[in-house]
Amino acid sequence: MSSFDESEAFEAAASPSLSQMAMATRPTPYMDGLNPAQRAAVEQLGGPVLMLAGAGTGKTKALTARIAHLLNTGTARPHEILAVTFTNKAAREMKDRVSHLIGQVEGMPWMGTFHSICVKILRRHAELAGLKSNFTILDSDDQLRLMKQLIAAAQIDDKRWPARQLASIIDGWKNRAWTPGQVPASEAGAYDHKGVELYGQYQRRLRELNAADFGDLLLHVVTIFQEHSEVLAQYQRFFRYILVDEYQDTNVAQYLWLRLLAQGHQNICCVGDDDQSIYGWRGAEVGNILRFETDFPGAHVVRLEQNYRSTPHILAAASAVIDGNKGRLGKTLWTEKEEGEKLRLIGHWDGEEEARWIGEEIEAAQCGTRGQAAFDLDRMAILVRASHQMRAFEDRFLTIGLPYRVIGGPRFYERMEIRDAMAYFRLAVSTDDDLAFERIVNTPKRGLGDKAQQKIQTAARSNGVSLVEGARILLAAKDLGGKGAVELARLIDGIDRWHAQIRQQADTHVELAEIILDESGYTTHWQNDKTPEAPGRLENLKELVKALEGFENLQGFLEHVSLIMDNEQQSDGAKVSIMTLHAAKGLEFPMVFLPGWEDGLFPSQRSMDESGLKGLEEERRLAYVGITRAEEICTISFAANRRVYGQWQSALPSRFIDELPSAHVDVLTPPGLYGGSFGAAGMASSANPAVQEAAGSTIFERASKADVYNSPGWRRLQERSSQRGMRQPAQASHMTIDMTAVSAFCVGDRVFHQKFGYGEVLTIEGDKLDIEFDKAGSKKVVAQYIQSADTVGDAPF
DNA sequence: CCGTCAGGCATTTTT
């Protein structure tokens, strides 16, 4: 917002109109290559339009062409178009593509995320929400700290009311556009009315701090629109044309916001896909898109159904799966692409084997040894349901030295060191930022623990001043002893000095940032830290300072960061991408792996427990999103055994596998590495012939030692180990186990044990198996296992 | 005040 001068946009709205005649005769290159449906969606400019855009149907292309068309025909001037997205990434892409089509986008001040647009509006009318226009935006850390304080102050048991839970309840209410007074009694009652009470206190506290959290940005603006019709009318006049991306992800507050703004002219075009609504858990209402025609009578519904991404087999599989959902608007995706390969389905013994197999598939594809053209690593992705599934792949890929990239980890601006540094900057800009002060008062350690901080709080509260002022009073009263007092005085001096330097503009803001980090001792703090993360954190701080260069001043930077919070992936070299299905939305890859399709994991048990059929349907949409990311090759896999929180569990194949159409799926034969027959029953119970076939395959047949050691994967692993000096297979440990099902094994069998991993049967004497494991197990674990072996019977193998 | 240890707990995540 820093770079944008608001008044300009508002004044521009009142300026005389452009020559519409001249513009109408301009050529329309942005129409080139649009199919009839896309063209229809672009040309229907007036009134409500719902663009139902299936996966890979050129939604962004149509959306940007529509903007270009609005401008080019002179129907709207740049500042009269409100174009909202959910993520900054999407906003950026839209800007890029529009400017590619028509040249300049500077004149489009109202293209951005819901939140960034709401901030612009709220800054102008802050007083109507009880805030000053320079209010700060809290991040989730600040929010949590505030909640903890409130819970403690209310003398409520923080075990029964964890701050996290309270935060998510309040977020949920804000998503539904409920102010504390508007929370329905039934909801409030569900939380013993304590929740609402705390919600009210939280809002009051935010106002005192002149702060807003993310939910407030929307909630306040909606409330202002509802209570001040003249303000609403003003914006209805400004925004003559409204465009919304990913409409299926809007929550109630966003929906109300849009409906209020579109009320008069109804020039609203929403783009979305009900089949890709996967954010219900954070407040998104699929109902919004399903209800569109009722909400906006006379709406034109345009379906984009020609898919430009995937092969017919992939589309057929995705369609069959999503068909299991009820209450869809319904689309039939089709493509002109060549048939391509069927989907591939493969079952594995366990998750480690699955990771190993996928690693080998990736290497094979990379070299083009699977009889196809070679695939670049950048063109492959592994999409998992939950982020903890990534670990198995990371472990495996590190071992074999396969380059990978995890998408969506902790974001740059959410890292501890960045938040700390930002808190220092915030204090320098406004010394009464109490939350920032709390964050850094004892970081680095200044000998100011709970007690000292309590004193500061008390001094501040009893005098009705900020914490910095409170600390000053405390110091003047000499009510703080020893090291703490000296350090606190130094910190306060520093804050004053930095604040003065900003006002005098003695240094550039980049220099000042460095001065602040040095003088506060924060840089030294990490330099002295011997943990392995410390160098990386220092690196991040350097990057932060570098990022400052792109801004005019610290204030501008802080505003940017509080809204942007995303992290630019530097693309150095070709790597396989590993990410969650959620993170994959909007992306596409020629080769996609979808591991972990086991009931309970995917669909997630928790999702089904919490939301029942609604949850299951959202999981199914997630499956749909996963499959439709694939352009050419899509491989689905599942494991019969998986380690969950250190415990081994046997699993059933996902019910979504049963929904795959056999005609479009190839069932692959997994490498036969392990002995035993455990788990086959589960697979054979599936109704799907494809699954039954997988269950009957060699995975559950005995494999000889020779098979294992002669397998290409094993040999390559050994080669690599010796070449790169990597960790050799760990020293073996011998174990003797009493088993009731010893007869199932032969000497020389390659076996897998739930706790110790892979091993080899050395001897069998009576009921005792002597096994040599690849990895040494800890004595404690061995003893534990032997104790339970009798009761477990033959289960472990 | 800071380190250590036991116990609880464990999807998906943007702004």
Place this chain on the structure above:
DNA sequence: TGCCTGACGG
């Protein structure tokens, strides 16, 4: 199993 939080002792 492994991480984070809170309690406890130096």
